[in-house]
Amino acid sequence: MKNQILRMLPGAVALLASGAAIADELNMRVGVTDISRQVYDLHMTIFYICVAIGVVVFGVLFWSVFRHRKSLGAVPATFHESTKMELAWTIVPTLILIVMAIPATKVLVAMYDTGGEDMNIEVRGYQWKWQYKYLDEDYNNSFSFFSNLATPKSQIKNRSVKTDNYLLEVDEHLRIPINRKVRFLVTSEDVIHAWWVPDFGIKRDAVPGMLNELWAIVEEPGIYRGQCTELCGKDHGFMPIVVEAMPEAEFDAWYATKVSSEVVRQESMTKTFTHDELMVQGEGIYGTYCSSCHMANGEGVPPVFPAIAGSTVAMGPRDDHLSLVINGVAGSAMQAFGKQLDAVQLASVVHYQRHAFGNDAGDISQPQDVINLSNGQ
Amino acid sequence: MSEVIHADHHDDHAHGPAKGMLRWLYTTNHKDIGTLYLWFSFAMFLIGGVMALVIRTELFQPGLQFIEPEFFNQMTTNHGLIMVFGAIMPAFVGLANWLIPMQVGAPDMALPRMNNLSFWILPFAFSMMISTLFMEGGGPNFGWTFYAPLSTTYAPDSVTYFIFAVHLMGASSIMGSINIIATILNMRAPGMTLMKMPMFVWTWLITAYLLIAVMPVLAGAVTMMLFDIHFNTSFFNAAGGGDPVMFQHIFWFFGHPEVYIMILPAFGIVSHIIPTFARKQLFGYTSMVYAVASIAFLSFIVWAHHMFTVGMPLAGQLFFMYSTMLIAVPTGVKVFNWISTMWRGSMTFETPMLFAIAFVVLFTIGGLSGLMLAITPADYQYHDTYFVVAHFHYVLVPGALFSIIAAVYFWIPKWTGKMYDESLGKLHFWLSFIGVNVTFFPQHFSGLAGMPRRIPDYALQFADFNMISSIGAFIFGFSQVFFLYVLIKTIRSGAPAKGRSWEGAKGLEWTLPSPAPYHSFTYPPEVKNEEVHG
Ligand code: HEM
Ligand SMILES: [Cu+2]
Numbered sequence: 001m002k003n004q005i006l007r008m009l010p011g012a013v014a015l016l017a018s019g020a021a022i023a024d025e026l027n028m029r030v031g032v033t034d035i036s037r038q039v040y041d042l043h044m045t046i047f048y049i050c051v052a053i054g055v056v057v058f059g060v061l062f063w064s065v066f067r068h069r070k071s072l073g074a075v076p077a078t079f080h081e082s083t084k085m086e087l088a089w090t091i092v093p094t095l096i097l098i099v100m101a102i103p104a105t106k107v108l109v110a111m112y113d114t115g116g117e118d119m120n121i122e123v124r125g126y127q128w129k130w131q132y133k134y135l136d137e138d139y140n141n142s143f144s145f146f147s148n149l150a151t152p153k154s155q156i157k158n159r160s161v162k163t164d165n166y167l168l169e170v171d172e173h174l175r176i177p178i179n180r181k182v183r184f185l186v187t188s189e190d191v192i193h194a195w196w197v198p199d200f201g202i203k204r205d206a207v208p209g210m211l212n213e214l215w216a217i218v219e220e221p222g223i224y225r226g227q228c229t230e231l232c233g234k235d236h237g238f239m240p241i242v243v244e245a246m247p248e249a250e251f252d253a254w255y256a257t258k259v260s261s262e263v264v265r266q267e268s269m270t271k272t273f274t275h276d277e278l279m280v281q282g283e284g285i286y287g288t289y290c291s292s293c294h295m296a297n298g299e300g301v302p303p304v305f306p307a308i309a310g311s312t313v314a315m316g317p318r319d320d321h322l323s324l325v326i327n328g329v330a331g332s333a334m335q336a337f338g339k340q341l342d343a344v345q346l347a348s349v350v351h352y353q354r355h356a357f358g359n360d361a362g363d364i365s366q367p368q369d370v371i372n373l374s375n376g377q
Numbered sequence: 378m379s380e381v382i383h384a385d386h387h388d389d390h391a392h393g394p395a396k397g398m399l400r401w402l403y404t405t406n407h408k409d410i411g412t413l414y415l416w417f418s419f420a421m422f423l424i425g426g427v428m429a430l431v432i433r434t435e436l437f438q439p440g441l442q443f444i445e446p447e448f449f450n451q452m453t454t455n456h457g458l459i460m461v462f463g464a465i466m467p468a469f470v471g472l473a474n475w476l477i478p479m480q481v482g483a484p485d486m487a488l489p490r491m492n493n494l495s496f497w498i499l500p501f502a503f504s505m506m507i508s509t510l511f512m513e514g515g516g517p518n519f520g521w522t523f524y525a526p527l528s529t530t531y532a533p534d535s536v537t538y539f540i541f542a543v544h545l546m547g548a549s550s551i552m553g554s555i556n557i558i559a560t561i562l563n564m565r566a567p568g569m570t571l572m573k574m575p576m577f578v579w580t581w582l583i584t585a586y587l588l589i590a591v592m593p594v595l596a597g598a599v600t601m602m603l604f605d606i607h608f609n610t611s612f613f614n615a616a617g618g619g620d621p622v623m624f625q626h627i628f629w630f631f632g633h634p635e636v637y638i639m640i641l642p643a644f645g646i647v648s649h650i651i652p653t654f655a656r657k658q659l660f661g662y663t664s665m666v667y668a669v670a671s672i673a674f675l676s677f678i679v680w681a682h683h684m685f686t687v688g689m690p691l692a693g694q695l696f697f698m699y700s701t702m703l704i705a706v707p708t709g710v711k712v713f714n715w716i717s718t719m720w721r722g723s724m725t726f727e728t729p730m731l732f733a734i735a736f737v738v739l740f741t742i743g744g745l746s747g748l749m750l751a752i753t754p755a756d757y758q759y760h761d762t763y764f765v766v767a768h769f770h771y772v773l774v775p776g777a778l779f780s781i782i783a784a785v786y787f788w789i790p791k792w793t794g795k796m797y798d799e800s801l802g803k804l805h806f807w808l809s810f811i812g813v814n815v816t817f818f819p820q821h822f823s824g825l826a827g828m829p830r831r832i833p834d835y836a837l838q839f840a841d842f843n844m845i846s847s848i849g850a851f852i853f854g855f856s857q858v859f860f861l862y863v864l865i866k867t868i869r870s871g872a873p874a875k876g877r878s879w880e881g882a883k884g885l886e887w888t889l890p891s892p893a894p895y896h897s898f899t900y901p902p903e904v905k906n907e908e909v910h911g
Contacts, residue, residue, distance in 0.1 A: 028758055028825045043755045050745040058738060061716050065734065070656070070723040077721040080658040089713040090706060097702045100752065105695060107754040112691045127531075156834060158440040166439065167836050191527040192621060194686060194761060198827045203757045205687045207622060208526065209615025212688035229686075229761040229829040231520045233527060234447045237832030 029198050032220045032245070036201030038107045046100055053096075111202075114213045117183035121174070125186075125193030125206035125228070126340075128235035132174045134255075135185070143262045146340065147172050148288075149238045156238075167237070168225040173244040177251035178218045186212040189339065194230035197243055205230055218245040269343050269367045275355070278365070282352025285345050290353075293333060298357030305333070309357035318363050322350050322373055338374065343367035393895050402497070405489030406895060407474045408792070413496050414471025415785075419861070421463030421503065426854050428456040433816075433850040436843050441834055449833035450518035451510060457521025461639065462546045463503050465773065468781045469642040470495075470553045473581050475792060477557060479886035480575045482566025482904065484896045487559035495552040502545035509535035520831060522632065525613035525624040529605045536606065540599045547592040554585035554592075561585075566885070568904035572666070575884050575909070576659065579666050580645030583673045587634045587641070590677075595631040598624065622687055629680035637676040640740075640772060641669055643780030644711055647733045649884070650787050651715050654730035655722025656881040661714040668707040668714075675704045685756045694753050701751035708744050712737060727879070728802030732783035735775055735810055743771030746821065761831075764824025770817045774853075775810075782809070782860065789864075790878035794892035795871025801863045808856035815849025883908055 030040045068074045120135040122144075133144035147170040154160040156167075163169075176182045186195050188206035196203035200216040218224075226241040246254065273281075287296070293305040300307035308314050313321050325346060328336035337346065347365040354361035394400050394409065404410060431452050435443050444452070474492065478485055486492050509516035514533035517523065528536060561582045565574070574582075601612040601624075611617025613624045644665075652659045659665065681689065681697040689697075715737050724730070746768040750756050759765060782805075790796050819842040824830075828839045835843065874891040885902055886893065 026822045026826065029827070039754050039758060042752060043749070043758065046749050046752055046755065050748060054741070054745060057712065057716065057741060061719065061734075061737065064716065064719045064722070065724065068655070068720065068722050068724055070725045074721070074723040076655065076657040076723040078658075079660075079721075080718075081661050081663070085713075085717065086661055086664045086710070089710060093706050093709045097705065100748075101699060101702060104698065104752045104754060108694060108698070109691065111754060111757075156441055158442065162439060162837060164837070167834060191531050192524055196829075198758060201754075201758065203686050203760060207615075207687065209620070210622065210688060226827070227829050227832075231450070231524070231527065231831045233518075233531060234450065236450075237446065237829070237834050 031199040031201050032218055033200050033216050035111055036199060039201040042103055042107050049100060114183060114215050116181060117215060118180040120183045120185060123184050123186045123195050125188040127190050127233050128239040130239060130241060143259060145172050147174060149240060168240045170240055170242045173242045175244045175246055175251060175254060177248045178221055178245045179248060181215055181217050184214040186214060191232045192230050193228045193232045195241060196229045197224050197226040197241060199224040203229060221245050221247055272366055275364060278348040278351040279355060282348035285349040286352055308353050314353050314359045315361055318365055319373060322365060322370060325350055343370040346370045405493050407478050407486045410492050410496050411471045411474030414467045414474060417499060418464050418468035418471060421459050425456050425459035425464055426857060428452045430850060430854050433847040435833055437847040439835055439837055439840050446833045451516050453831050454517045454520050461521060465639045465777050467499060472784050473557055477560055477578055477581060479889060479893060479897045480578050480884055481561060481564060481569060482885050482898050482902045483560060483564035484898055486556050487564055488556045491552050492556050495549045498545050498549040502542045505538050506542035509538045522628060525602060525621050529602050529613055540603050543599045544596055547596045550588050551592050554588040557581055557585040566901040566904050573909040576648035576665060577645035580641040580669055583669050584638050584641045587638050587673055591631040591634045594627060598627045625684050625687060629683045633680040634676045637672060639777045643777050644669060646780045646784045647736050650729045650733040650783055651718050653879050653881040654727060655719045655724050657718060657722035660717035664710060665714055668710040671707045672704060675700060679704060682751060685753050686760050698751060698753045705748050712741050728806055729783045729787035731806040732779045736779045739771055739775030743768055743776060761829055762824040763820040763828045763830055766830050767817050767820035767824055775813050789867060790874030791886055791891050791893055793868055794874055795867050796874045797863060797867040797871055805856055805860050805863055809853060812849050812853030812856055816846050816853055819845045
């Protein structure tokens with residue numbers, strides 16, 4: 001216990017030091033889009049109106065509390081109604097509300113102007129990560145990736161010092177160009193999530209079976225962070241959103257390399273790999289996708305998370321093993337990885353499981369086997 | 378009606394409670410049942426409070442220290458459900474039971490046996506719900522709003538128990554409401570016209586109609602969940618052609634009136650306490666009644682303000698923005714009338730009055746943040762952050778809960794015949810007042826800074842505010858245990874109270890001796906003008 005406190009100490013000191021920065025964290029962020037600035041102005045306008053109402057109302061109340069006391073000899077008045085007053089405090093607030101509603105309507109209408117986009121990105125929520133897909137007809141809409149929390153477990157469990165972007169960092173940023181209208185199509189694979197980037201002034205629920213539209217024209221390059229804002233299960237607090245806005249040329253260059261490696265990836269679907277190639281790739285994928293439950297050593301946490309080492313599946317028929325990984329096990333934590341991994345990745349991770357941790361199935365799994373299996377269904 | 382009942386008891390004046398514990402099981406007396414409701418809600422309040430403290434303990438610092446995220450979600454969910462359905466609502470029903478017959482000049486509630494049943498359902502419903510926490514897979518973990526499909530396809534197995542518990546709570550509320558409406562409409566003493574009814578009676582009459590209107594909607598929602606889970610329907614399952622958003626429309630069609638169900642009786646209570654301690658008649662009685670009625674009406678057409686981010690057409694968004702803003706008007710009317718009641722009164726500040734004034738101030742702060750939340754484009758930034766948490770805790774804790782505490786201090790002399798200790802009461806008030814503000818005020822800031830709600834761990838920039846919130850929560854929690862002590866002390870050894878326990882108290886209940894007789898009015902009292910409004 002004492003040790004734990006000692007280990008938290010550096011974190012606490014860092015926190016104090018950043019006190020100045022925290023002072024800026026009292027209010028809504030102004031953000032980096034025209035919309036986010038409009039929203040901020042709207043927020044400040046209503047806020048000041050509310051403060052003004054508060055000052056007047058509480059002013060009268062406290063005046064009365066301090067002056068109209070029995071202990072000061074106050075004698076109760078006998079008035080108890082006034083139609084004029086009632087009308088006044090019905091009409092005046094209504095007028096104030098109308099004054100508030102006008103700018104609010106304007107901003108809302110501007111937000112709903114989703115047309116004329118320069119590019120489309122599909123944002124798909126999963127328990128508990130985001131998938132981003134660049135919708136680009138030229139490349140079969142196939143270039144997509146997952147964005148997972150990158151904060152190590154040791155920081156969350158207080159075993160190491162928490163770094164600056166604790167819980168707000170991911171393994172792969174969503175990259176977008178500045179000064180172009182990017183349209184986001186938000187949806188979900190499982191439960192409802194919500195995609196929010198405060199600096200863009202946009203938030204929308206990711207609802208399974210529904211496509212919600214959002215858009216942003218970011219004006220300043222930078223890295224912008226947000227979080228899932230709809231309770232989506234156990235790791236709701238651990239699926240951040242990180243968007244990197246890049247100067248146009250830089251983005252285009254990045255996108256071109258991504259797309260060409262995507263072409264390479266698609267070609268690799270027809271390749272035949274060696275045992276060693278599959279083992280190397282498979283180990284990496286096992287580490288990212290499987291080891292959190294089945295453990296790095298393949299021992300699992302029986303009975304909840306079965307062991308891979310010596311497992312009947314890993315030593316049994318190859319196609320059964322493949323289809324279990326592709327389709328998942330309904331009603332358990334074992335997901336259908338067919339939706340998240342491509343044929344090369346599936347083949348290599350299954351091959352790895354069959355030949356690691358002392359397993360020795362003695363066969364080989366190729367991307368084509370995965371494709372055949374998927375088509376056969 | 379009152380004639381008949383009065384004939385029943387005519388020759389049996391000494392009729393008192395039965396002896397022994399079974400009295401509480403079989404009782405059909407409105408005061409006994411009121412007492413049962415109040416103690417039950419207090420027990421639930423403490424259980425829900427412990428859950429809140431578990432949450433605040435975990436959130437004291439960034440990182441996971443004490444509990445796992447899975448359990449954290451069960452705590453937030455059960456805290457919300459227990460406070461809403463187990464603490465606030467039954468407490469108001471308990472107050473209705475105690476007060477309505479006395480305030481309208483009746484001997485008891487109209488339907489005493491049903492009254493017994495509506496109470497005794499509750500302990501079973503809540504035992505069932507709380508027991509799921511100990512089941513394999515855990516209890517409800519999908520938030521008190523239980524959005525599908527998290528609460529259906531992805532729910533723990535125990536969700537079926539949760540559904541039945543909600544059904545039972547709904548049945549209890551509906552029966553309670555029928556009883557309240559029947560009592561108010563049929564059992565008023567001669568001469569008490571509708572527009573002479575005390576405000577607490579008025580607000581409960583309207584609340585009871587709200588309950589009857591929306592509890593069946595909630596029952597429908599959970600029934601559809603039950604079918605989705607067990608009978609392969611797809612009401613809320615997109616893969617089967619259903620619509621998860623429909624769940625939210627149904628839930629909030631119940632849920633928004635529900636939040637007013639938790640505040641209208643509070644309006645009634647405060648409308649009794651402020652005139653009493655200002656020694657001045659309630660200002661604008663008629664417009665107070667109309668304001669409550671219009672709030673109740675508007676509460677049916679604003680539900681989707683909880684769903685601004687769900688993706689509605691522009692016209693829908695605008696409609697719900699305008700209608701929500703409109704609710705602020707009658708709400709404002711109430712606040713202005715209370716302040717006008719205080720204005721040029723002759724005020725003293727006994728504990729009930731302190732809680733009532735704090736109610737007016739802090740509830741108004743909650744109303745103002747509600748107004749901010751109504752502005753759709755800004756709500757995109759606020760929604761599902763701690764700003765919303767701050768908003769609804771301001772209207773529910775120093776709002777609904779403070780009014781209940783104020784009511785207990787105000788009427789406990791009538792109930793027990795004993796006076797509470799004024800300095801202990803004041804101490805309880807100041808501790809609660811400080812606790813509630815230290816807990817919830819900083820949450821406005823963490824929300825604006827971007828902290829989502831319902832997360833067990835958070836980014837470092839939110840650390841300070843969370844620490845302050847947690848400290849406040851422990852102050853508040855402690856002060857409610859202190860409240861328990863004050864209550865027990867009052868019941869055991871409070872000074873004897875007069876029939877009219879407060880100098881400025883008006884209303885039929887104060888014409889009875891303290892403690893009030895077991896059957897409040899065996900003869901219909903005369904309704905004198907100086908005792909009633911209008
Ligand atoms: C002037 C009056 C009020 C207005 C304009 C108002 C407006 C709103 C809005 C727009 C939201 C949705 C915020 C969001 O989720 O983004 C909200 C949430 C909420 N309000 Fe109010 N409100 C008012 C008064 C009240 C009162 C009197 C109560 C209860 C006593 C209340 C209880 C709640 C609750 C419980 C929620 C959150 C529900 C949840 O998501 O868990 N509000 N309010
Ligand atoms: Cu609402």
